[in-house]
Amino acid sequence: MSSEKVTVVEKIMDANDQVALTNRRILDQAGVFSLNIMASPGAGKTSVILQTIKALAPEIRIGVIEGDTAPVTIDADKVIAAGMPALQINTAGSCHLDAVMLSRGLESFPLSDIDLLIVENVGNLICPASFKLGTHANVVIASIPEGDDKPYKYPTIYRGLDVLIMNKIDLLPYIRFNKEYFLKGIEMLNPGLTTFQVSCETGEGIAEWAEWLRARVKEQKAK
Amino acid sequence: MHELAVTENILNIAIRNAENARATRVTDINLVIGALSSIVDDSVQFYWDMLSQDTICAGSKLHFQRLPARIVCQDCHTEYEIQEELRTCPSCDSYRVRFVQGEEFFLESIEIEK
Numbered sequence: 001m002s003s004e005k006v007t008v009v010e011k012i013m014d015a016n017d018q019v020a021l022t023n024r025r026i027l028d029q030a031g032v033f034s035l036n037i038m039a040s041p042g043a044g045k046t047s048v049i050l051q052t053i054k055a056l057a058p059e060i061r062i063g064v065i066e067g068d069t070a071p072v073t074i075d076a077d078k079v080i081a082a083g084m085p086a087l088q089i090n091t092a093g094s095c096h097l098d099a100v101m102l103s104r105g106l107e108s109f110p111l112s113d114i115d116l117l118i119v120e121n122v123g124n125l126i127c128p129a130s131f132k133l134g135t136h137a138n139v140v141i142a143s144i145p146e147g148d149d150k151p152y153k154y155p156t157i158y159r160g161l162d163v164l165i166m167n168k169i170d171l172l173p174y175i176r177f178n179k180e181y182f183l184k185g186i187e188m189l190n191p192g193l194t195t196f197q198v199s200c201e202t203g204e205g206i207a208e209w210a211e212w213l214r215a216r217v218k219e220q221k222a223k
Numbered sequence: 224m225h226e227l228a229v230t231e232n233i234l235n236i237a238i239r240n241a242e243n244a245r246a247t248r249v250t251d252i253n254l255v256i257g258a259l260s261s262i263v264d265d266s267v268q269f270y271w272d273m274l275s276q277d278t279i280c281a282g283s284k285l286h287f288q289r290l291p292a293r294i295v296c297q298d299c300h301t302e303y304e305i306q307e308e309l310r311t312c313p314s315c316d317s318y319r320v321r322f323v324q325g326e327e328f329f330l331e332s333i334e335i336e337k
Contacts, residue, residue, distance in 0.1 A: 001247070001336055001337065002336070002337050003250070003334060003335070003336055004244065004246075004334070004335050004336075004337060005332050005333075005334050005335075006240055006241070006244045006246075006332060006333050006334070006335055007331070007332050008236065008237075008240050008329075008330045008331060008332050008333060009329060009330070009331055009332075010236050010240075010329060010330050011328060011329045012229055012232050012233055012236070012254075012328050012329060012330060013232070013328060014232070014236070015232055015235070126261075127225065130225065151309070152308055152309050155259060155309055156259055156260075156261070156326075159259070159322070159326070184311075184318045185309060187318050187319065188294075188309055188311070188318050188320050189309065189322075191297075191319065191320075191321070
């Protein structure tokens with residue numbers, strides 16, 4: 001009987017990442033640009049989605065996949081009321097969406113009817129960071145009332161981002177929020193991160209965000 | 224978090240590689256975990272002891288090699304580690320920095336008997 005060391009070097013999250021790659025291929029084949037929107041509960045994920053629909057539809061056809069731990073359809077109902085197709089995933093208590101859940105959602109989603117897919121993740125600033133979905137862009141919505149120290153406290157999720165949306169900027173005059181401190185933290189974790197400052201309440205900044213999305217959807221179609 | 228799912232993943236990777244190497248049993252599992260990957264070693268060990276029973280990994284030992292978060296300043300090129308909080312360059316206070324280590328999360332190797 002002999003002993004041997006076997007080199008492996010496999011990422012522990014590889015199983016999820018492989019499914020995420022398949023999801024990406026499916027979305028690319030359908031010519032659909034996709035977002036994974038993450039944030040703390042109440043930061044404004046659904047509000048941003050509704051404002052996005054208002055700004056881009058019907059020029060851009062948008063579909064939404066909603067993830068929630070409780071068996072509710074609160075968010076999906078709002079999207080459907082806004083005239084767009086929405087699918088609700090009940091994670092059955094799981095604190096995040098993962099690539100397998102999204103792949104099941106994609107199976108029954110009319111991808112040929114849309115140009116842009118928005119996945120609204122479970123309200124959680126920690127767990128979604130570890131589970132790639134295969135969407136083209138990871139977006140975090142950071143709302144002003146949450147405070148300026150969140151990048152320092154939750155570095156992992158900010159590192160994995162492609163876009164940051166600062167929401168509720170209309171509340172800046174009423175909340176102690178050191179923008180410089182916040183943005184410095186972002187710069188250290190994710191240099192040059194595309195950032196938008198918006199208010200879903202007043203509509204400020206939404207046009208710039210919509211323009212960025214419009215450009216991405218156009219690029220995706222051209223591939 | 225998610226130590227149960229993580230442990231299941233480690234077990235699946237270890238078993239597959241052990242079988243490919245035609246092992247009779249696995250004695251050690253060497254994990255590399257960066258400081259930014261938040262995993263509680265004790266919880267993984269707890270689940271491991273349960274899940275690896277009746278598998279080729281039964282009785283094997285988990286080894287956790289922790290790598291610190293290392294940052295390189297883009298302005299003065301000082302390299303520094305952060306143990307706790309994210310901070311600017313200790314030499315020039317710049318916030319223009321790049322992470323070069325700390326997000327690793329992989330199974331590096333297994334030790335087997337044949």
